[in-house]
Amino acid sequence: MTTDLLYQIALTLVPNIGAVQAKILVEHFGDAEGVFKASKKELENIEGIGDVRATSLKLFSRFTIAEKEIEFIEKFKIEPLFLKDAKYPKRVLNCYDSPTLLYYRGNVDLNAARIISIIGTRNHTEYGKQVTEQLVSELQSQNVLIVSGLAYGIDAIAHKAAINNNIATVGVLAHGLDSIYPPAHASLAKQMSLNGGLLTEFNKETPPDRHNFPRRNRIVAGMADATIVVETAIKGGSMITAELANDYNRDVFAYPGRVTDSRSAGCNYLIRTKKAVLLTDARQLIEMLGWSTKKPKRKEQKELFISFTADEQVLVDILKEKETVHIDEIFLKSGLTSSTVAAAMLSLEFQNVLSSLPGKMYRLL
Numbered sequence: 167m168t169t170d171l172l173y174q175i176a177l178t179l180v181p182n183i184g185a186v187q188a189k190i191l192v193e194h195f196g197d198a199e200g201v202f203k204a205s206k207k208e209l210e211n212i213e214g215i216g217d218v219r220a221t222s223l224k225l226f227s228r229f230t231i232a233e234k235e236i237e238f239i240e241k242f243k244i245e246p247l248f249l250k251d252a253k254y255p256k257r258v259l260n261c262y263d264s265p266t267l268l269y270y271r272g273n274v275d276l277n278a279a280r281i282i283s284i285i286g287t288r289n290h291t292e293y294g295k296q297v298t299e300q301l302v303s304e305l306q307s308q309n310v311l312i313v314s315g316l317a318y319g320i321d322a323i324a325h326k327a328a329i330n331n332n333i334a335t336v337g338v339l340a341h342g343l344d345s346i347y348p349p350a351h352a353s354l355a356k357q358m359s360l361n362g363g364l365l366t367e368f369n370k371e372t373p374p375d376r377h378n379f380p381r382r383n384r385i386v387a388g389m390a391d392a393t394i395v396v397e398t399a400i401k402g403g404s405m406i407t408a409e410l411a412n413d414y415n416r417d418v419f420a421y422p423g424r425v426t427d428s429r430s431a432g433c434n435y436l437i438r439t440k441k442a443v444l445l446t447d448a449r450q451l452i453e454m455l456g457w458s459t460k461k462p463k464r465k466e467q468k469e470l471f472i473s474f475t476a477d478e479q480v481l482v483d484i485l486k487e488k489e490t491v492h493i494d495e496i497f498l499k500s501g502l503t504s505s506t507v508a509a510a511m512l513s514l515e516f517q518n519v520l521s522s523l524p525g526k527m528y529r530l531l
Contacts, residue, residue, distance in 0.1 A: 169199060170197065170198065170199060170248075171236055171239075171246055171248075172229065172232050172233065172236065173197070173198035173199040173201070173202055173232075174198040174246065174248045174266070174267050175231075175232035175235050175236065175246075175267060175369070176198070176202065176226065176228070176229055176232045177191075177192075177198045177201060177202075177266055177267075178266050178267050178367075178369070179226070179228055179231060179232065179369075180222050180223055180226045181222045181226075182218055182219045182222040183219055183222060183223065184263075185263045185264060185265050185266055186214070186262060186263050187214060187215060187219060188201075188249075188266040189249060189262075189263075189264060189266070190212060190213075190214050190215070191209075191212065191215065192249055192250065192266070194212055197250065198248070198266075201223065202223065202226070204223075206220050206221070206224050209223055209224070231369075234370075235369050235370060238344065238370045239269070242271070242343070242344075243271070244269050244270065244271050244343055245269070245270045245271070245272075246267055246268070246269055246270075247267065247268040247269075247270055247276075248266070248267050249264065249266060249267075253276065253277070254268065254276075255268070255276040255277055255388075255389045256277050256494065256495070256498050257277075257281065257388060257389050257390065257391070257494055258385060258388040258389045259498075260388075260414075260494045260497060260498065261384065261388040261414050263384065264388065265367035265385065266367075267367065268365060268366070268367050268385075269342075269343055269365070269366050269367070269368075269369075270363060270364070270365050271343055271359065271363050271364050272336060272358075272359065272362055272363015272364060272365070273359070273360075273361070273362070273363060274311060274334040274336065274361065274362050274363060275311075276311075276336070276365070276389065278309075278310075278311040278334070279309070279488075280308060280309060280310040280311065280391065280455075280457060281310065281311045281312075281313060281389060281390045281391055282305075282310060282311075282312060282313070282390050282391060282392050282393070282394060282451075283312075283313040283314060283386045283387065283389070283390035283392070283393040283394065283407070283411075284298060284301070284302070284312055284313075284314050284320065284321075284324035284393075284394045284396065285314060285315065285320060285321065285324075285386065285393060285394070285395055285396070285398075285403075285404045285407050285408075286298070286319060286320025286321070286395060286396035286397045286398055286404055287319050287320060287396075287397045287398050287399060287402065287404060287429050288317055288318040288319035288320075288321075289319060289429060290319045290320050290323065290396070290397050290429070291397060291427070291429055293397075293423070294319075294320055294323075294396050294397035294421075294429070295320075295323050297396060297421050298320055298323045298324055298327060298396050299323065299327045300447075300448075301394065301396075301447070301448050301451070302324060302327035302328055302331055302333065303327065303331055304447065304448030304449070305331075305333065305448050305451075305452075306331045306332070306333060308448075308452060308457055310333060310334075311333075311334045311335070311336065311362075312324055312325070312328045312333055312334070312335045312336075313335070313336050313337075313338060313386055313389060313390055314335070314337060314338070314386065315337065315338055315339075315340070315379075315382060315383070315386055315403075316337035316338070316339060316346075316347075316351055316354070316355065316364075317348070317403075318348060318350075318351075320396045320397060320404075321337075322351060322354060325337060325354060325358060326354065328362070329354075329357050329358065329361070332361065333361075334361050334362045335358055335361070335362040336358070336362045336363050336364070336365055337355060337358055337362075337363075337364050337365070338364075338365050338366065338382050338385045338386050338389075339364055339365070339366040339368070339374075339382060340366075340368070340374045340375075340378035340379045340381070340382035341366065341368055341372050341373055341374040341378060342366065342368045342369050342370040342371055342372040343364060343366055343370065344370040344371060345373075347374040365385065366382070367381065367385065379403055380403075380406055383403055383406050383407040383410060384407075384410050386407050387407045387408075387410040387411035387414060387416060388410070388411075388414050388416070390411075390416065391416065391417065391455060391492060391526075392411075392416060392417040392418065392419060392451070392455060393407060393408060393411040393416060393417070393418050393419070394418075394419045394420070394421075394445060394451070395407075395408050395418065395419070395420040395421070395432065395433050395436060395442060396420075396421050396433070397421070397423060397429045397430055397432075397433060398429070398430075398431075398432035398433060399428055399429060399431055399432050400428075400431040400432050400435055401432070402432065404432060405432050405436075408420070408432075408436055408441065408442060409441070412441055415493075415526065417443070417454070417455070417526065418436065418441060418442040418443070419442055419443050419444075419445035419451060419454075420432075420433040420434075420436045420437050420442035420443070420444065420445060421433055421444075421445050421446075422434060422437060422444055455527065456490040456523040456527035456529070457490075475510070475513075477500075477502060477506055477507075477509075477510040478510045478513060478514055478519075480500050480501075480502065480510075481496060481500060481507070481510050481511060481514060481520075482514070482519065482520075482530070484496055484499050484500060485520060485528060485529065485530045486530065489529060490523060490527045490528065490529045491527065491528055491529070492526055492527055492528075493526040493527075493528065494526075496511075496528065511528070518531055519531060
């Protein structure tokens with residue numbers, strides 16, 4: 167048992183300390199142990215913490231629960247991913263309310279170059295099943311990781327289609343890793359463990375209570391480059407996930423449906439209100455996310471005649487590493503503030519050094 171992990175788990179158990187506050191505290195003190203060892207005065211002087219939350223931290227004593235969680239983690243070979251860990255999904259980290267700690271049982275990279283979430287209603291139609299299976303099948307050559315919520319309906323169809331096409335797939339859970347919900351998907355979850363896995367922010371013995379699902383949905387939305395909504399009513403979990411993806415500045419795509427079909431009402435609404443792009447097939451998705459295998463010609467000599475600022479040079483060096491780079495990766499690798507990155511990228515565009523692509527992707531010209 168490591169002391170670091172003990173404090174990391176404990177931080178998720180403190181009353182009145184949510185993901186946003188925990189992130190603020192970890193950024194301020196550097197690690198979870200530093201949060202617990204800080205004085206009450208230090209804590210309450212931090213913006214967003216105050217007296218009540220500082221008191222909750224200083225009075226916290228349930229470390230035995232954290233110790234039992236560590237025993238469970240070690241017994242079942244679960245990988246804890248703390249905010250500061252290299253393997254923590256970076257796309258989620260860029261969300262303002264990223265979970266303090268994630269529990270992962272799987273064998274694929276949660277920072278894969280290409281990740282999409284596929285979501286939809288539990289009460290799908292045959293049309294919904296067909297378009298989901300076709301989309302996944304057509305993505306077989308794209309080396310993509312498919313994420314969903316392991317629920318009945320479109321979620322399960324997406325996971326099964328990924329397995330059938332040998333595509334990695336991860337299910338995000340609204341409960342602890344000591345159970346599977348719904349129980350009928352236990353076999354599916356086992357299959358997913360061969361090329362993918364399960365991910366959750368909830369401790370063991372956490373039941374799949376109703377209020378856990380929106381928290382689960384923010385991970386589904388946050389860890390993907392794009393969220394694809396297949397079928398959904400005007401209200402429900404899929405609509406929450408789509409809204410969250412929009413809030414996180416992720417791309418959202420939706421399959422249109424008949425105006426008389428209530429199970430497509432949500433998709434049609436997202437398209438009509440421009441919260442989602444109308445999607446028809448995988449080729450369109452690949453093009454809009456900048457995943458096309460066509461390599462544009464680069465004007466390498468241009469750099470010889472341009473004198474970059476220090477910030478611009480940082481971005482140019484990052485963009486040299488790959489054909490296309492997502493804005494989240496640029497923020498992460500540069501270490502610059504969002505306003506500095508925005509200004510430098512705008513300058514580079516004006517100089518015809520870089521080009522913006524659909525899906526918040528960028529490339530050098």
